[in-house]
Each structure stands twice: as C-alpha cells, then as structure tokens.
Amino acid sequence: MAWKFGQMLLALAVLAALIALLLFAASRARGKHGDTVRAIFFVGPTLVLVAVGLIWPTILTIVQSVRGASGSGAFSLVNYASIFTRDDLRQSIINTAVWVLLVPVLAIGIGLLYAIIVDRTPIESVAKTLIFMPMAISMVGASVIWKFVYEYRPTQAPQIGLLNQFLKTFGLDTQQFLIEFPWNNLFLIVVMIWIQAGFAMTVLSAAIKAIPEDIIEAAKIDGATGWSLFRFVTLPSIRASLIMVLTTIAIAALKVFDIVRTMTGGNFRTSVVANDFYSSSFTQNQPGLGSALAVLLFVLVSPIIFYNVRQLRQVS
Structure with missing residues (x-):
C-alpha cells in the first residue's frame, strides 16, 4: 500500500516537473517566432492529452466495432447488422x-x-x-x-x-x-x-x-x-x-x-x-x-x- 502511494507521489512530482519545465521554456522564447513557440508550449500538452485520451480511444473503438462481436476477429459489419436486426x-x-x-x-x-x-x-x-x-x-x-x-x-x-x-x-x-x-x-x-x-x-x-x-x-x-x-x-x-x-x-x-x-x-x-x-x-x-x-x-x-x-x- 505504501509502495503504491509512493508511486503515485512520484508520478505527480514528475508531471509537475515537466509542466514547470515547459512553462520555463515557454517564458524563455524570444525573437520573431516567440509568440508561436509559446503558443506551442502551452497548447501542445493539451493537444497531446486530447489525442491520447480521446482521439486514440475513438479510433480503437471504431476498429474493434468492425471485428466481430468479440472485437478481435476479421473485418466484419455483423455488429452493425445486429444493432438494426435484433429486436x-x-x-x-x-x-x-x-x-x-x-x-x-x-x-x-x-x-x-x-x-x-x-x-x-x-x-x-x-x-x-x-x-x-x-x-x-x-x-x-x-x-x-x-x-x-x-x-x-x-x-x-x-x-x-x-x-x-x-x-x-x-x-x-x-x-x-x-x-x-x-x-x-x-x-x-x-x-x-x-x-x-x-x-x-x-x-x-x-x-x-x-x-x-x-x-x-x-x-x-x-x-x-x-x-x-x-x-x-x-x-x-x-x-x-x-x-x-x-x-x-x-x-x-x-x-x-x-x-x-x-x-x-x-x-x-x-x-x-x-x-x-x-x-x-x-x-x-x-x-x-x-x-x-x-x-x-x-x-x-x-x-x-x-x-x-x-x-x-x-x-x-
């Protein structure tokens, strides 16, 4: 139990360090493309989280839906046929x-x-x-x-x-x-x-x-x-x-x-x-x-x- 709690604290610390590093790097951006670089640093992590937590699971769900009822077979539209044919x-x-x-x-x-x-x-x-x-x-x-x-x-x-x-x-x-x-x-x-x-x-x-x-x-x-x-x-x-x-x-x-x-x-x-x-x-x-x-x-x-x-x- 204590080991799992320690792992959680370690993960939070790593996440906080990464966020601090990104914010520091964004604040140091200068020059002609400084605004663009800062925008990438601030928006980039959000886009990554959206891709990992929303877009990628959506793709996996769509793929699984066309591989039979078990979700692991060959390509098939049987699941969609079942939706509209089963009473x-x-x-x-x-x-x-x-x-x-x-x-x-x-x-x-x-x-x-x-x-x-x-x-x-x-x-x-x-x-x-x-x-x-x-x-x-x-x-x-x-x-x-x-x-x-x-x-x-x-x-x-x-x-x-x-x-x-x-x-x-x-x-x-x-x-x-x-x-x-x-x-x-x-x-x-x-x-x-x-x-x-x-x-x-x-x-x-x-x-x-x-x-x-x-x-x-x-x-x-x-x-x-x-x-x-x-x-x-x-x-x-x-x-x-x-x-x-x-x-x-x-x-x-x-x-x-x-x-x-x-x-x-x-x-x-x-x-x-x-x-x-x-x-x-x-x-x-x-x-x-x-x-x-x-x-x-x-x-x-x-x-x-x-x-x-x-x-x-x-x-x-």
Missing part, C-alpha cells in the same frame, strides 16, 4: 429516440414556465432554489428516490411508494409502474425531466432578465401584451439560450444510462443504447458489439454538437 437492440434505439424527443421539450417547457411565473416575485429565490435542487443530486441518487416513489406492493398491503399510496387513498388498485410497457419508459423519463427542468429554468431565467427593458417597454407601447409579448419579444431574445439548453439536454437524454440501469436494469423493454453498450461490453463478453453501440452514440451525438457550436458562433 431488443431495435427497441433500445426506439426508447432512446423517445427520450431525446420528450425530455428536452418537456424539461424546457416546464423550466420556461417556472422562469416566467417566479420571475421578480417575492419568493423568487426560494422557488428557484427548490426547483434547481434536483440538479445537485446525482442521477443514481435521483433514481433511488424515484424508485421509492414508484415502489409497488399489493393493494391490501401497507404502501411505502408515494404514488401507489396516492392511488390507494382514492380507492384505486396499486400499479407496477416500472414493469408495464410502454408506460414504464415514460415513468423513467419523468426522473430526467425532474432533474433537467431546474437547469433549464436557471439558464432561461437569466436570459429573460437580460432582455433590455426598453425593448419590452417599446413592445408594450405598440400594444403587445401577454402571449404576443412572449412570442414576439421574449422568445426571439432568448433564442440562443433556448438552443443551448435544448442541445445540452438532448445530448444528456441521448446518453442516458444511470436512470435506466438503477431503476430497471434495462429490463421490461426499457433499455436504451447506452445501457446496451455497457451490458454488451462488460457483462455479455461482446466488446465488439459494445463498441459498435458506442460508435452509434457518437454518430448520433455529433450532429447536435456541431449544430450547437455553429449557433453559438453565429451569436458571438
């Missing part, structure tokens, strides 16, 4: 699409509604704190909380699940919310919306507050009130923030894993692409198929990221 994997893709369609729209809708309702009210700070609080909880922690909310026991038995206790109070039979397809997927989606609505509210509320007062006053003078003021003044003014929140939540929904893994384990037709990637790679001994699913996620996420970057550049 369970196709269901995972459909479930992922439902997550991406519903979570951003509902989370932004609820967050925007919160932002408008509590804006400049006496309880604004308290209300926003309570709404944002789920963002401070990990996905696993939120999943455990909501698993108790959905907990099922027979109608005659004492209930510990909040939702089933509510049904029993009104004389209704208790339900197994996490088992009954397709509604179980919607109950899982509620957890992500609960978490992300606070994030959407915070960003959109700040964007609304940044709208110049003279624009709002001018619109009111022109007769804009209520819905027309929101549609023609507020929405266009916060468009950049809306796009940022939309793409951010969409990416989170596309990669969702913790909620599904914790609450259902991907059973009862609730699995998503990220969960199948984990299962294939680490529990089913099919790293090639897992790599293909990882590549699929990368392909699906990339257009959203590129669109977000493009929109941010246009705004700036």
Whole structure:
C-alpha cells in the first residue's frame, strides 16, 4: 500500500516537473517566432492529452466495432447488422429516440414556465432554489428516490411508494409502474425531466432578465401584451439560450444510462443504447458489439454538437 502511494507521489512530482519545465521554456522564447513557440508550449500538452485520451480511444473503438462481436476477429459489419436486426437492440434505439424527443421539450417547457411565473416575485429565490435542487443530486441518487416513489406492493398491503399510496387513498388498485410497457419508459423519463427542468429554468431565467427593458417597454407601447409579448419579444431574445439548453439536454437524454440501469436494469423493454453498450461490453463478453453501440452514440451525438457550436458562433 505504501509502495503504491509512493508511486503515485512520484508520478505527480514528475508531471509537475515537466509542466514547470515547459512553462520555463515557454517564458524563455524570444525573437520573431516567440509568440508561436509559446503558443506551442502551452497548447501542445493539451493537444497531446486530447489525442491520447480521446482521439486514440475513438479510433480503437471504431476498429474493434468492425471485428466481430468479440472485437478481435476479421473485418466484419455483423455488429452493425445486429444493432438494426435484433429486436431488443431495435427497441433500445426506439426508447432512446423517445427520450431525446420528450425530455428536452418537456424539461424546457416546464423550466420556461417556472422562469416566467417566479420571475421578480417575492419568493423568487426560494422557488428557484427548490426547483434547481434536483440538479445537485446525482442521477443514481435521483433514481433511488424515484424508485421509492414508484415502489409497488399489493393493494391490501401497507404502501411505502408515494404514488401507489396516492392511488390507494382514492380507492384505486396499486400499479407496477416500472414493469408495464410502454408506460414504464415514460415513468423513467419523468426522473430526467425532474432533474433537467431546474437547469433549464436557471439558464432561461437569466436570459429573460437580460432582455433590455426598453425593448419590452417599446413592445408594450405598440400594444403587445401577454402571449404576443412572449412570442414576439421574449422568445426571439432568448433564442440562443433556448438552443443551448435544448442541445445540452438532448445530448444528456441521448446518453442516458444511470436512470435506466438503477431503476430497471434495462429490463421490461426499457433499455436504451447506452445501457446496451455497457451490458454488451462488460457483462455479455461482446466488446465488439459494445463498441459498435458506442460508435452509434457518437454518430448520433455529433450532429447536435456541431449544430450547437455553429449557433453559438453565429451569436458571438
């Protein structure tokens, strides 16, 4: 144990020495190309880390995805064929699409509604704190909380699940919310919306507050009130923030894993692409198929990221 701790300290010391050496060399750069040399010294290590930690693993994943289910055979597209022909994997893709369609729209809708309702009210700070609080909880922690909310026991038995206790109070039979397809997927989606609505509210509320007062006053003078003021003044003014929140939540929904893994384990037709990637790679001994699913996620996420970057550049 002491030897491993010593190795860690030695590695940190070597890393610190290398960084100090690079900074010293950069500070000594002079002459016509001094700025270029300093830029290389400062940016170079970052580029190396990106190449080692991101680009090289991506290449290895792509190569492994075209070498059979084991990831070590001859060139084959069988993994990609399996993704679109196996019923369970196709269901995972459909479930992922439902997550991406519903979570951003509902989370932004609820967050925007919160932002408008509590804006400049006496309880604004308290209300926003309570709404944002789920963002401070990990996905696993939120999943455990909501698993108790959905907990099922027979109608005659004492209930510990909040939702089933509510049904029993009104004389209704208790339900197994996490088992009954397709509604179980919607109950899982509620957890992500609960978490992300606070994030959407915070960003959109700040964007609304940044709208110049003279624009709002001018619109009111022109007769804009209520819905027309929101549609023609507020929405266009916060468009950049809306796009940022939309793409951010969409990416989170596309990669969702913790909620599904914790609450259902991907059973009862609730699995998503990220969960199948984990299962294939680490529990089913099919790293090639897992790599293909990882590549699929990368392909699906990339257009959203590129669109977000493009929109941010246009705004700036």
